[in-house]
Amino acid sequence: MGRAPCCDKTKVKKGPWSPEEDAKLKSYIDKQGTGGNWIALPQKIGLKRCGKSCRLRWLNYLRPNIKHGGFSEEEDNIICSLYINIGSRWSIIAAQLPGRTDNDIKNYWNTRLKKKLLGKQRKEQQAQNRRAATSLKQEMKRSSTTTSFHLPPESFVNQSNPYWAPELPVAAVLPVMSYQTHDTQVLDDHQQESIKNMLLKLGGRFSDTTNSMYPIDHISSTSSDQFYQTSTIDQMLTCSPPANRNYAQLGSKYNSNHVSWG
């Protein structure tokens, strides 16, 4: 048999938390901790809330050292880069930003950052279209003087022409950590450490001797496990995952647009 039901859904309170509820929850957890059982928590404190709701309130709002709003440019860049690379894995992204919650980052992305990027993307797109149109016109003028070639109608080179307005991938306008497929961009120490920590959390392994993201595929030659060779972001993101639950989960949930697990 399974466990007893966690709570009676019809008797628990929903909606915004009152300051009194917050105080009760915070003071209890400060003193006693969660006890590893969220479901039992509200009964102990005398809160008419579902354990799940308590957990969410604590993690997203009451927990110490939580930062709200005021995302820095650097945080924006980290969020964007990780989103491009791993998709909407908000908990993983949040792990890279101390004091930020997955919910906060998710909201920030959905309400502001996405628009900010799209705006930037559009500007880039327009500038690119203008440049392309200008050079094409010039090229065609040159050609028309030497051949019987006719200039296309104006509409051919304007933005409404689908030929000239393919959607750029967002990655194309990322301010930092954007990368080209085959470059050999070297990450700075902070970026390396940050990404390394992320991968370690997920079960990745690195060379002990170098303590850096360094090719160690020679070690894996005797093992069925895949080790990471991550001298570039691109390589890191195309390596195979280890036989690890989190990665299995990631692999199945990831869209192949974001990550190829080889």
Place this chain on the structure above:
DNA sequence: AAACGACCCAACCGCGGTCGT
């Protein structure tokens, strides 16, 4: 000042994996 729409964000919902019975 009022009405309306857009935006923001806390909280809820549902799902998949884990774990206790």
Place this chain on the structure above:
DNA sequence: AACGACCGCGGTTGGGTCGTT
């Protein structure tokens, strides 16, 4: 081994706030 609750996560919602007309 099977069942079902628990946990953590990502997606979505709805109410409050802000800006515009």
